[in-house]
Amino acid sequence: MNEERSSSTEDTLGHQFGAFYKIPIEKFFQFALSVDCVILGYHENGLKLLVIERGTEPHKGKKALPGDLVYPAEDMELAANRVLKDLTGLENVYMTQSKSYGQVDRHPIGRVVTVGYYSLISVDRYQPLASSWAANVVWVDVNELPLLAFDHNQIVNQVLATLRERVRLQPIGFELLPKKFTLGQLQELYEAILNTTFDKANFRKKILSMNLLKDTKERQTDVAHRPAKLFSFDKKAYESLRQQGFSFEM
Amino acid sequence: MNEERSSSTEDTLGHQFGAFYKIPIEKFFQFALSVDCVILGYHENGLKLLVIERGTEPHKGKKALPGDLVYPAEDMELAANRVLKDLTGLENVYMTQSKSYGQVDRHPIGRVVTVGYYSLISVDRYQPLASSWAANVVWVDVNELPLLAFDHNQIVNQVLATLRERVRLQPIGFELLPKKFTLGQLQELYEAILNTTFDKANFRKKILSMNLLKDTKERQTDVAHRPAKLFSFDKKAYESLRQQGFSFEM
DNA sequence: TCAACTTTTAGTTAATTTTACCATAACAAT
DNA sequence: ATTGTTATGGTAAAATTAACTAAAAGTTGA
Numbered sequence: 087m088n089e090e091r092s093s094s095t096e097d098t099l100g101h102q103f104g105a106f107y108k109i110p111i112e113k114f115f116q117f118a119l120s121v122d123c124v125i126l127g128y129h130e131n132g133l134k135l136l137v138i139e140r141g142t143e144p145h146k147g148k149k150a151l152p153g154d155l156v157y158p159a160e161d162m163e164l165a166a167n168r169v170l171k172d173l174t175g176l177e178n179v180y181m182t183q184s185k186s187y188g189q190v191d192r193h194p195i196g197r198v199v200t201v202g203y204y205s206l207i208s209v210d211r212y213q214p215l216a217s218s219w220a221a222n223v224v225w226v227d228v229n230e231l232p233l234l235a236f237d238h239n240q241i242v243n244q245v246l247a248t249l250r251e252r253v254r255l256q257p258i259g260f261e262l263l264p265k266k267f268t269l270g271q272l273q274e275l276y277e278a279i280l281n282t283t284f285d286k287a288n289f290r291k292k293i294l295s296m297n298l299l300k301d302t303k304e305r306q307t308d309v310a311h312r313p314a315k316l317f318s319f320d321k322k323a324y325e326s327l328r329q330q331g332f333s334f335e336m
Numbered sequence: 337m338n339e340e341r342s343s344s345t346e347d348t349l350g351h352q353f354g355a356f357y358k359i360p361i362e363k364f365f366q367f368a369l370s371v372d373c374v375i376l377g378y379h380e381n382g383l384k385l386l387v388i389e390r391g392t393e394p395h396k397g398k399k400a401l402p403g404d405l406v407y408p409a410e411d412m413e414l415a416a417n418r419v420l421k422d423l424t425g426l427e428n429v430y431m432t433q434s435k436s437y438g439q440v441d442r443h444p445i446g447r448v449v450t451v452g453y454y455s456l457i458s459v460d461r462y463q464p465l466a467s468s469w470a471a472n473v474v475w476v477d478v479n480e481l482p483l484l485a486f487d488h489n490q491i492v493n494q495v496l497a498t499l500r501e502r503v504r505l506q507p508i509g510f511e512l513l514p515k516k517f518t519l520g521q522l523q524e525l526y527e528a529i530l531n532t533t534f535d536k537a538n539f540r541k542k543i544l545s546m547n548l549l550k551d552t553k554e555r556q557t558d559v560a561h562r563p564a565k566l567f568s569f570d571k572k573a574y575e576s577l578r579q580q581g582f583s584f585e586m
Numbered sequence: 587t588c589a590a591c592t593t594t595t596a597g598t599t600a601a602t603t604t605t606a607c608c609a610t611a612a613c614a615a616t
Numbered sequence: 617a618t619t620g621t622t623a624t625g626g627t628a629a630a631a632t633t634a635a636c637t638a639a640a641a642g643t644t645g646a
Binding site: 111113114115116117118119155156157158159160161162183185186188189190195196197199201251255 | 361363364365366367368369405406407408409410411412433435436438439440445446447449451501504505
């Protein structure tokens with residue numbers, strides 16, 4: 087399509103949208119926009135990705151991120167929430183924008199640019215399978231990702247890379263755990279995301295010394311050994327500490 | 337425009353692009369895409385942003401990021417480079433994608449979604465003012481940003497936030513310096529970006545102990561005091577160290 | 587009720603890194 | 617030669633991290 091492009095340079099001198107000079111403005115409004123949601127959860131000692139099975143071409147039958155086209159007068163964040171709800175039943179999920187993907191040939195129906203959104207959710211708060219009427223919504227382990235539709239593997243990998251960076255400098259790991267959790271669970275989570283191991287005693291000392299955890303005075307139940315204390319993340323404490331210059335680091 | 341939207345849910349069950357059922361596909365291809373470039377440089381002890389002065393409405397006369405519409409068959413990265421060259425004369429700048437901005441009313445001519453791109457450049461390698469024929473290309477201090485056109489302030493602030501995170505975990509600060517630099521310059525740069533101060537002796541020890549700098553055996557000239565050694569960033573050393581598990585941290 | 591077992595939790599010490607300084611060296615300018 | 621300024625090398629205290637030991641607290645099953 088680039089044959090339409092103005093090849094001389096003078097006509098765009100110092101202007102945005104300088105291409106108006108040669109090409110009717112309508113020619114530029116030929117893009118579609120979509121959103122794709124990367125929803126990560128943590129179960130059974132592993133990080134999991136929520137995917138749907140596509141029922142239509144292209145890529146029919148393949149697993150894919152929940153995603154769809156954005157309406158021309160719809161804001162992107164709202165679209166992401168609408169699409170996620172329609173496809174998985176999940177509601178009120180706070181998502182963060184990731185990167186955009188605009189390869190010219192990424193979609194056969196035309197120029198579709200997609201914007202990635204991601205969220206970390208606690209499985210006990212969201213039960214997509216139960217509340218959703220959508221077909222084939224499943225969790226897959228991020229370490230055993232199948233070949234996904236479109237460029238969705240790329241989107242997921244970008245989110246995972248961002249997550250591994252962010253999780254070290256911001257206390258976002260807690261979003262993956264239930265409201266009440268043990269230090270052991272927290273440690274397993276960090277070990278899973280960062281793919282390392284920590285000394286148990288030192289991990290507990292470090293995290294407790296940050297004063298970010300509230301002791302719920304409750305304990306684990308249904309375990310065949312001494313039950314661990316249950317803690318919860320103290321968001322208010324974190325906010326006030328952060329204002330005093332404290333910076334989380336893992 | 338959302339009155340066109342299907343309000344029932346059954347028709348999108350389990351499908352991407354399920355909205356096809358009710359709305360003709362053409363209705364979705366009404367977006368335009370643009371790119372906006374956040375070019376950061378470092379001079380006179382400060383971080384500077386490259387802006388142009390808009391010659392056309394909307395926002396005529398205001399300072400703005402170099403940016404323009406993407407052609408329907410043009411890849412986004414190429415568009416970013418084309419636009420940057422057309423508006424500022426800068427060529428071969430490797431840019432990284434930042435976030436996208438799609439507020440419905442952000443542009444009066446229609447639904448224009450813009451993708452931010454950014455790059456850190458060394459001022460001695462690029463002289464946009466000299467090589468560019470574009471009108472009014474200027475550097476402004478990021479700490480004294482004027483009110484920019486559109487949502488460009490938001491775009492810049494997002495890039496700065498990303499930069500401040502990335503610069504601590506990746507050796508990208510060097511991209512802002514000339515090929516050969518003194519440890520003093522490097523320290524000033526980090527202090528400017530992170531808005532702190534470091535102990536001079538400790539800073540030099542820390543950075544040298546990383547073995548990322550090559551001693552060029554040259555020294556500063558034209559200074560009214562003992563000239564400092566000139567170093568250069570050893571990219572190969574960094575790559576091989578990184579593979580051995582080394583992780584940069586500032 | 588009691589031993590066996592498992593995991594939590596507390597504590598101790600050595601090693602390492604960070605931080606705060608001090609002293610001197612090297613060069614330019616006068 | 618003297619003065620001023622910055623680079624550079626060094627040292628010691630403080631703080632943090634890492635490795636390890638051991639006790640405590642619960643469950644389970646005999």
